[in-house]
Amino acid sequence: MLKRNGKNSNYGIIKTALSEVNHLEKTIVIADYLTNSTAEELKRNQIIYLDASGNTFIKTENIFISVEGRKSHLNKNTNHSRAFQEAGLKLLLLLISNPETLQLKYRELVERTGIGLGSVSNIFKELKANHYLLLTNGKRILKRQDEIIQRWVVAYNELLKPRNFKIRMRTLDNRLTRDKLLANSDLMVYLSGELGGELLTGNLKSKNYTIYTSEELSSVAREFKLFPDKTGNIELYNKFWNDNLELKIGTVAPPLVVYADLIGTGIDRNIEIENDCVSEKVVTFKRLEIFHSTCLNLLSNVSFFVEITLIFLA
Known part of the structure; x- marks a missing residue:
């Protein structure tokens, strides 16, 4: 191999x-x-x-x-392409998560991703040049999605995810539960990693928590009684996708992000169920x-x- x-x-x-x-x-x-x-x-x-x-x-x-x-x-930087830099990763997340957006005009994609108009244009040109994008009968078709997903996962874990990292924390009694997170009604938090995989597939019992949010760190810490701890099992990240990205479950991060977070752990029990996270919303990954x-x-x-x-x- x-x-x-x-x-x-x-x-x-x-x-x-x-x-x-x-x-x-x-x-x-x-x-x-x-x-x-x-x-x-x-x-x-x-x-x-x-x-x-x-x-x-x-x-x-x-x-x-x-x-x-x-x-x-x-x-060691193997993803030089614009499509796998920050703007491209955000655009591809939208296109893969919500395939119907592939037919939108560039300005509409700008609104949905928050990236520049020039970036959208350049990324599409590059996708076409690299045979990832096909134009036929006036429609855009994303090709070789398995390869795109593989490259997205690597670039995301190395580039976009570290940039959005906030802090690692824990609870005082180490008893933060899924029900506590889901019962929260005042703060917008999105669950990923092991807990996201558990909610999407039902095949994983979470031990660690990956949370994306745009809320103030102090508000999240107060709501869930969290304390900074470099060895804690709770990681907080800035939410980097726009609200108009359609989610499979409203409290769970996009399946592709959950998939990437599970793959990034390198933990066998997470890797075993990662494909279940994307099978319904993302093309099946061809190993x-x-x-x-x-x-x-x-x-x-x-x-x-x-x-x-x-x-x-x-």
Whole structure:
């Protein structure tokens, strides 16, 4: 399986893809870049991996090779495209969550996203140039949505989500409940992550809380009796989508955001149910998708890996 990168934010994507592989012992993960935590997870699961810096883990019945600590000299920002920068992420969230908006005029999309008119125009041009957008019979059609979602999840976790982080908190007695959050009528808060996944699918018992809101931090803390704690299980983020984005459940963040938050944790129990969060509102994510560009850019490194392997095997 080839991956453009194995960053913390898309370890969940790798894990999801591997869950559909019948023989993990015959699987090799090849990436241009692997973080230490992703490499450790792969190693813990006895999965062979190689990266472009020469870091590798190979453990079989007769062979054990482990190379660690080689730094990557590659540019780790793989989403240079406008479509996967802040404005593009907001626009794509609307288009994927509410597909009918794909046919709106640019000015209407500006109103619904809060991004500039020039940004909307440039993003659509880029989507078309990269074969993500098709114009036929006067209608716009979003193509390769599985690939768009995969790139959106990675860019969101690395770019947009950190920018909107407010604070990590906890309750005094660690007893903030789903019912308490849902019973709140004065504050607009939107639930995501584990709790959002629980509400969307019913298949997850939440231990951690991810909350998006535009309310004052002091008001939220007072309402739910929260206290700052760097190790707390409650994370607060600024709400970054407009109110006119149609939500599946009024108190839950958009399914794509819930999906991305679950994937971003890298926690197995969250990854197992992430696809349920988007199946009704977002096109089903096709796992094991291998991009042409990834293959081409990694081919130059294949001979290097083979050479190293042969040297060690000898």
